[in-house]
Amino acid sequence: MNAALDPVLARQSQSLGPALPGERLSFPGGLVCYTKGEGAPLLLVHSVNAAASAAEMRPVYEHYATWRTVFALDLPGFGLSERADRDYTPRLMTDALHEAAAQIRQRCGPGPLDAMALSLGCEFLARAACERPRNWGRLALVSPTGFRGARPLRGAPGATRAIPGLHAVLSVPLWAPFLFDNLTRPKVVRYFLEKTWGGRQIDEQAWAYAVETARAPGARHAPLAFLSGGLFSADILDVYEKLRQPVWMSHGVRGDFTDYRAKNAVERKPNWRFNVFQTGALPYFERPQEFFAVCDRFLTR
Known part of the structure; x- marks a missing residue:
């Protein structure tokens, strides 16, 4: 079928531009990482959704590039990183952060690496910091997943919240491309961003890149694992509780991400x-001055 007539083929034929300015680094495992600035290193980890990429961290990247060496990773299956048809799991994502940390520490020095993550990216960062605590410094968790509801997530170590059989159904080649195409149409992407912002006023540049990145070849593979629950950890509250690094958790009060009842498990930790x-x-998109005033103090203590 002619790519001009078929939306799926048209999507696959387009190349994706960079999410952020600066130098682009290639890390082992098909990872791409953006970097800019000078000073102590800081790693940024985006969220996971149907159209995720390092572009979600743009205000943070731009702010800290003025006085730190900032690195923004495209997680496996997203952005310019490899989007192969493979198993996308918390283990794959956590190992990507271990690799990024090793590469950054080799480039910038062996000290602990400060990092900020968004939403589900916080689960991967927390697990990496628990597994290799000497490699990680201060951790900023923005709207982290795993704190929803009153029932704590204390499953078996390494277990996920995958719904049995769902990924197999979603990824059937007969309909998977068309399912993903419908989930990532511009109007649908805007709808989900409005749910994230909690209102109609969203960042138009973030929306435009989300639409673009969802059209890249292989864009559906990681998001389908996300939709099946396979990227969420069933033991994440235990992981959060084990963190020994300084942790700053922040979140908002509007939209779909406002339930943090389970954070009482860590509220009293010093x-x-x-x-x-x-x-x-x-929050760094909506109230950057307020957000960075607090975050700067945390990262410089």
Whole structure:
């Protein structure tokens, strides 16, 4: 079928531009990482959704590039990183962070690496920091998953929240491309961003790149694993509780990401700090001055 007539083929024929300015680094495992600035290194980890990429971290990247060496990773299956048809699991994502940390520490020095993650990216960062605590410094968790509801997630170590059989159904080649195409149409992407922001006012540049990245070849593979629950960890609350690094958790009060009832499991821990912003799930887009005033203090203590 002619690519001009078929939306799926048209999507696959387009090349994806960079999410962020600066130098692009290639890490082992098909990983791409953006970097800019000078000073102590800081790693940024985006969220996971149907159209995720390092572009979600743009305000943070731009802010810290003025006085730190900032690195923004495209997770496996997203952005410019490899989007192969493979198993996308918390283990794959956590290992990608271990690799990124090793590459950054080799480039910038062997000290602990500060990092910030968004939403589901927080689960991968927390697991990496638990597994190799000497490699990681201060951890900023923005709208982290795993704290929803009153029932804590304390499953078997390494277990996921995958719904049995769902990924197999979603990924059937007969309909998987068309399912993903419908999930990532511009109007649908806008709808989900409005749910994330908690209102109609969203960042148009973020929307435009989300639409673009969802059209890249192989874009559906990782998101289908996400939709099946396979990228969520069933033991994540235990992982959060084991963190020994200084942790700053922040979130908003609007939109679909406002239920953090289970954070009482870590509220009394002396290494955890908390801030709630009158925003949606991406406070650094909506109230950058307020957000960075707090975050800067945390990262420089």
